[in-house]
Amino acid sequence: MVSPVTAAPDVNAARNAVGLAFVLNGLCFASWVSRIPEARDGFELSNGGLGVLLLMIAVGSLVALPSTGAAIGRWGTVRVLRAGALAAALGLGTTGLALGSSLVVTGAALFVYGIGIGVWDVAMNVEGAEVERGLGRTVMPRFHAGFSLGTVVGALLGAGFVALGVPGAVHLLAVVVLSAVLVWRGAGAFLPIAEVEEAPASAARAWLEPRTLLIGVMVLALAMTEGTANDWLAVALVDGYDVSHAVGVAGFGLFVAAMTLGRVAGTHLLDAFGRTAVLWSTMAVAAAGVLLIVLGGHPALVVLGIVFWGLGASLGFPVGMSAAADDPARAAARVSVVSTIGYAAFLAGPPLLGFVGDQVGTLDALLVVAVLLVPAALAVPAARKPAEHTT
Secondary structure, three states, X not given: OOOHHHXXXXXXXXXHHHHHHHHHHHHHHHHHHOOHHHHHHHOOOOXXXXXXXXXXXXXXXXXXXXXXXXXXXXXXHHHHHHHHHHHHHHHHHHHHHHOOOOHHHHHHHHHHHHHHHHHXXXXXXXXXXXXXXXXXXXXXXXHHHHHHHHHHHHHHHHHHHHHHOOOHHHHHHHHHHHHHHHHXXXXXXXXXXXXXXXXXXXXXXXXOOHHHHHHHHHHHHHHHHHHHHHHHHHHHHHHHHOOXXXXXXXXXXXXXXXXXXXXXHHHHHHHHHOHHHHXXXXXXXXXXXXXXXXXOOOHHHHHHHHHHHHHHOOOHHHHHHHHHOOOXXXXXXXXXXXXXXXXXXXXXXXXXXXXXXXXXXXHHHOHHHHHHHHHHHHHHHHHOOHHHHOO
């Protein structure tokens, strides 16, 4: 057994490297989100058409996710993360070059970006769970706070670049080149996946585990809660309240700022009250936020609703990843399964909200999120830590 004195520096370096990977993942994603209204206008898409375009990211991720756990078991998180980051950079950079000129190339590039971002996502979550075990305390929400911080920076940069008239190609290429270089260098500090006596479960076996599937169902709804804001909040504010593109992107920035705050504070709440109580509470806050945005009407209520939505959406995905990785012997396979189910929200969410938006308006379509949170609450007990069952 390695002593804490010699292990601590490695764990701390790995913690910083994982945090950087999350930040850059969020930066890339928010950079794309800031260009979604431009993509819709440039290609003259309806909400339904935009939903189909956004669907390409989720399809790419779902193609890659089921095999990512096995890839990590064979090649390790370092190589898999680097491969994912390079694929994401290629896809998003090409998206920037094709934006407004070729819908087919843009869709194909977003598909490649989806593959890369999905692989990147699983690898950094598996490594994050390993670091969490090494530190002996809850830190996964803070890693996801790093993602949120990256999205805040990306949203603010995006709003600024849009306001200044910086072309999408210049913006996105600069972001992906910087991100790919930093991820490649930072991944060298990752911890090796812990060796255990029991052989890791195959991905097929993990798909048959009731607890893993229930965690996946919970993450599905909570990922849609977060993903709907990522894809549609800026557009809904523009369409529903007739604000400018820059103001819509700023509203998205407020959402991710609130989500970042929730993830930073959430580690203490989770350690104090447990996963179940905290998740139920945050889901109620998220539902209240959506209702305020759609029904509030007054700017102050809309702002409050955005904050509530961000706080309420903050912990679902990271807690789901931690819960899937509770057993280190099966962490990679289970995180891969839960991530695949969660990404189904990104597969179904954009077209669902787009088509509903075509019927009732983009703003009112957000109510779908509040409705889905009700049945999702029934799956929350599956996320309990093993120790929570006996206390």
